[in-house]
Amino acid sequence: MAGTESPDDPPSFEEPFSGDDVEQRIYGTILQTREPTTVSAIAEQVDCDPKTARKYLGWFDDLGIVTRHDGHPTTYERNDAYFEWRRINQLAAEHSVKELQDRVRELTTRIAEYEETYDAASPAAVDAVAFAESSDERTIDEVYSDLADWATAREDRERHERARQQRTGGEREQASG
Template structure:
């Protein structure tokens, strides 16, 4: 485990016994780098656009800016065609779309920065 701590994959906490915790920032950084390496700037921009459209649809559907602002029970009770499971599924997808958009936008910025450096260097 010490090797993983040296790489930044886990955080080591001294104590008796020593404990470790997954470093989520490392995995986020790794995912962004992977997206930047696998996609063109145009492809990354298209993903950001698609996710933004999906988020806007949820905002309009639920008349809210974030999934956390939605009262799922109220929405399910007021809509005969929506079960509580449907609403929770939408809210989960909406939250995921927010997170994915952040990743794709960071990857796009990274890719643009890399291409700019290569063009000037």
Template sequence: MSNSESPNGPSAFDDAFRGDDVEQRIYGTILQTREPTTASAIADVADCDPKTARKYLGWFSELGIVTRHDGHPATYERNDAYFEWRRINQLAADHSIEDLQQRVRELSSRIEAYEDTYGAPTPAAVDAVTAAEASDDRTIDDIYGDLGNWATALEEQTRYERARQQRVSIDSQGI
């Protein structure tokens, strides 16, 4: 058995796209990249020819999935704004206006509770160490957990509100 195979589970992360066609392997590699990367490096991970990688990366660039940075060599980077746009479109398509409004209300209540608990408008305005020292029953890990959940709730609230607005616009146009 090779190092990438597991006797009791799925294949190792390195082989996550084994069996996919080359387009899917390149796409999957882009999803995992966190910084501008050359087509050759992407081709190595996707197990394909660099020329093939450049072809698909050019196409992904035209679609807005990746951003191409000119240079020698050119590099490619995942376009997070594209994936955010896709997520909002999917939320708008999958949920009614009422469902989206309800989720925005739930998130708003959660955010308000964090604001009240920490006496601050955002998680960035909270000094976690000071908050933990001032608490009788909360550890620093609890505080950091709250701050992370608060930041996530803020992001989700924005996302759901944008999806709600999009859905209102679509419904008012009768699309």
């Protein structure tokens, strides 16, 4: 029912950014965009003038948050590399070198267990259906869950390792400077 939400309730699924200002609504829309999208489509989605959307998208392009694709019409899409960089910087800022090293070790152990269980170097090398059919211990859903967790652990380890390297590089620069 419309109008029955309290201010503490999460936003509705139909309009998740309706209470935000235009900049936040455009940012939120970009976060959800998976392919190049026109300014007019973004403006329509966030209920603003295309000139306003173009202005904010230009700022987001300058910041590296979006990638602008020149053409007719010009389109914009989320720059995943920016968000990956931001996440690594956040990890480096929030965790000590030791915490990052410990997390890398923990993830490496989990990855090694998956490699041993599935006798494969990566989740992509596993035929989930064939493995589940030949296994008395794991259902197909469990295999798919393992493969997803394995892939996530590999990505997470890479991020933590890059944050650790960034952090140790920064500490070396401070010690030598």
